[in-house]
Amino acid sequence: MKRLLLVLTSCLLLTACTKQQILDRSTLFLVSALDNAPNGQLEVTLGLTKFKAGDPGSVSDEFFSKVGHTSSGITDLMNMQLVRPINPGKLSVVLFGKDKAAHGLSQELDVILRNAQYSRRMYLAVVDGEAKKLLEGNFSSGEEKGLFLYNLFDTNTRKGLIPSRNLHQFEYSLVGKGIDPFLPLLKMQNGKVAITGMALFKDDRYVVTINEKQARIMKLLMNQTKRGIFEAKLGEGSYVSIDNTGSKVNYRIYKNSRYPSVMINLVIEGKVRDSREVTYPNQELRRIEESIKKDIRTSGLELINLLKEKEIDPLGLGDFVRSKTRNWSEEAWKEMYPSLNVRLLVTVHLTETGVKK
Amino acid sequence: MITVPQIWNELKESSDFVCLQFETQTEPYFIGYFKSLTDPEVLDQRIMASLSMEPETPLDDLYPLIRVADKEISSDLSQIHNKLLRGYVAIQHGLHHPKCILVNAVLSKSRDVTIPEIEFNVEGSKEAFVESLDTNLNLIRKRIPISALRVKEIIVGSVSKSRVAICYMDGVTNDQYVNTCIQRLENIQFDMIPDITVIQQLIEDNSNSIFPQMLGTERTDRASWGLTLGQVCIFVDGSPTAMLGPVSLGSFFTSYEDYFLPWIIGSIMRLIRIISVVFSVFASAIYVAILTYHGHGISNIFLPTIISSRIDVPFSPVIEVLIMELSIELLREAGARLPSKIGQTIGIVGGIVLGTAAVQAALTSNFLLIIVALSAMASFTMPVFQMSNVIRIIRFPFIIAAQIWGLLGIYICAIAVITHLLRLTSLGMPYLVPFYPLRHKGLFDTLIRPPLSKFYQRPGFLRTKHPIRFDKKHASKKKDIDE
């Protein structure tokens, strides 16, 4: 009896011990936007969700913004305007304004990485312009914007159209030596949000943008892909498009001269998807292959030259050289990088032409 | 020192005791019996008839004349007293003669053997035990007609004087278990034994546990299967349930139908049952934990479904779950107490009408309704009724633990339950065997139901004296192709 009493009392004592966060009695947000504000301050915009009883399809959101010094302080202040306390755990997409990105992101990242509730698979993106403006625009046709953006990034990285870049990968390339981070770039186009390219970073500062086509080439140069359509010009006004069924890329290092040189070997397997002028692509596979090869090679080299010029290394060439060199030093590499000799070897194999010859 | 006339006088206090005086030329015969206990046919045609044919014979000569198999001459007064109370007829020649003839004229009224009601099976025999001990032993003997089947009888209970029978297979069952059983039965200090469950509670290793440490069954096939494997089987007169022991936790998950189905189907059924039990215990507790503390863990796609079903509910998740769980228990209890036809109506009214109304009135989320209904159904997949009670009750501590510390509370509660199970024994055998202590041969018939040809060994954890059931080589000879 005594023991039972003890158990009961301790149970009662314990009940009040932890703070509850009942899901439907707290305010969630899936997307937040960070922008620069005057006097070195920060403007945080949160898309707070609103659910309707009995109707899972109609989730709406309301945007709250505030200016302050730290984002967690701002979030806490926003509770003053809300009936239900904010539960930050569900954050899935963070947007940075272009100005903010150009000023450096490492301070803002620290907040996200330090919190045990946040996922490492959270998506980060840079907005061309002000992130707050983009969020306030009506682009998702009624769907909750956080969910919309999350799905936008999720499907596109899964499909392999853009190189995937979540919080972990960003931190990895930010902290890692011989590798620089990049993030997808969002832009409003005709009232719709679109991923229009990649924002490349030097350390934690945004430096330069590349367009969608270059982003795809970058994806090809970075890792294996299994999807994506390539267009190639065959001649006067005749275009062929190729479905990528599997591309492989490997890097090789040549250390015979004083400076190492890197060779990128890209092999693409594909099928003909769309042949506008050529009636029997089967007979002209060679020509098509050649032209695609040439196309990818030129744009690839263009991209690499741009990277060298800006002294940024999103491909991780430095990291690759490190893994092949003993006593690699970051400083020496940084000096050498702009003049690094990078060769690109592209091979294209077309295996099928669909159900027609 | 009491004498036979004193017994007559004492028993005459009850109005259903009859003491006839049969006058003869020498001394009169006294015939005593309870008319509520004796069969009038035996009394009239066997006893009275032989007395009236030869009224002058002395007692010893009368004895062979009574054409009843179960009779004896006794001068043991306590035996006379006890047998009279069991429905024997005592015949005394002369009031001060110390000897009596005791003739069995017991009127046994018992119901017929019927189909099992609790452990109902689609396949297999439809034969269940009844309240009469002799009928039950008859049912068992019919299934195991060999001499190795031994039956020991003990009288238990100072008032009810219930006959308890302990059955076991000589040369198979470990003596330790038989001796433990007999010893514990003999040590029982209790007056009234209305049912075998009372005995179960009195001889269990740990009577403070909610887990049954003996397996009650009403199926004759299950009892005889257990005996063959080397378990002890206990019957009590007046209870239609046999009790098997020692048992491990796994036995409560096996339905005997598993053995009647092809082994692959049987194994799948068993797996479904195990999954459903796990679901039944944890589902509503996990609902409470996630909604109260770990809401950010729900995936983005699933989030609107859950929140929009719950946003208007005024209670916190734990109150909501407790209300729902209690009302399901209420429905079940109400259904069990009513005749089956009304019970069905209660089920429909409660399940459909109340459920829909509760959701519409925003008293509960329909998501929870699904969880609670599913876990209630899952708890009924348990083939042994005692265990399905445990599954239903054990949910509540988990729900409360989830409310206190979320998932951590559930883990702590689960570890406490497992520790309890580790400490439990059934007649001295560890309860979690064959998982702990790990007996890889015993694992054979737990998670899956292996093919019968592979069943050539008795489970090692029962420590049988003869572990081989049949010759394995003889049973399965592999043939070559086209041979």
Place this chain on the structure above:
Amino acid sequence: MNSVHERYTVSPYLIFFMVQPMLFGLEFLSMSIKPIQLAGQDAWFPLFICAFIAHIVMYMIYQILNQNQADLIQIHQQFFGKWVGGGLNMIFITYFMLVSIYQIRLFIEIIQVWIFPDLETWPVALVLLALTYYMVSGGFRVIVGICMLSFLNQIFFLSMFFTFPYLHFNNLTPIMDHSLMDFIKATKELSFSYRGMEFLLFCYTFIKAPQKSQKWSQWAIISMTILYLVEIFFSLLLFKPEQLPTEIWPALSKYKFVQFPFIERFEFIGSSAMILRIFPIVCLSTWSSGRIMKSMFSVKQRTMLPFFLVLMFIAVCCVPNRKSIEGIQTWISMTGFCILYVYIPFLYILNAIKMKVRRTA
């Protein structure tokens, strides 16, 4: 030979399930940081050296125990007399207490950081120690059962599959790019991970046919080495060496990549499941302490048990923050290092000399 009734002994193979969780404490969660900081991509090499040494120490433990057919409590008293031997036993009690305090406090810290930031220390400690009481009062067999249950924790290694898209195999090369000094330092850091074998010295008499159990103990070390190897490799592949020092528990951060259709976060499932890892260690150390007290002062284990638990409860509540937990950790790693790699070899040599003397005499 100490007479322990056969009913209370356990089969030799269960020693595998007992030794493995003993090695597999909560320090596992952060074990990959320091070796990788010191030896980078070559951290597997010191691990192999360390595993080799651990096997030798295990062999020594069994040699000492087998030749004396007694547990360490009696060996101490035989070798060093009542007072010195008793003093050594007391050191072991202190060490065991510290180990379990460390484990419990570390677990509570993980809960406080990962799940409930505002959770008080004492209620969790109270509940955990109450459960420990329930387990230990069930006897040695129940404790071994708990050890076996904690073996289920290995399922969580499957969560590594979710990190596959994020692995960078470049991080493994160049091989052998570190100096000998780095390797030695990393080996010393890793030796902390093989702490826990010493419990065997106290439960030897509870093993049925103890000589046969050496095979299982060695297998436990091998399995642990494999787990450490997996952990180190995944830490290398998933994180940059520069990223790792900023993490406190990289093994838990790996759960942040797990995703299921219903459940998107795995941290709260994974980190509270660490509870399974603390019980074997806490139970066995309170049990061994109780054994020592019993054979030295002939006090009942059942009376000593609440005393130890209350002591631990007070101590756990007195450890306030990360810094003091790290303080205990350095203390334990120092003591553990001395016990395993200095004291046991010393005992082994002493025993060998004693045996030789006895044979010649």
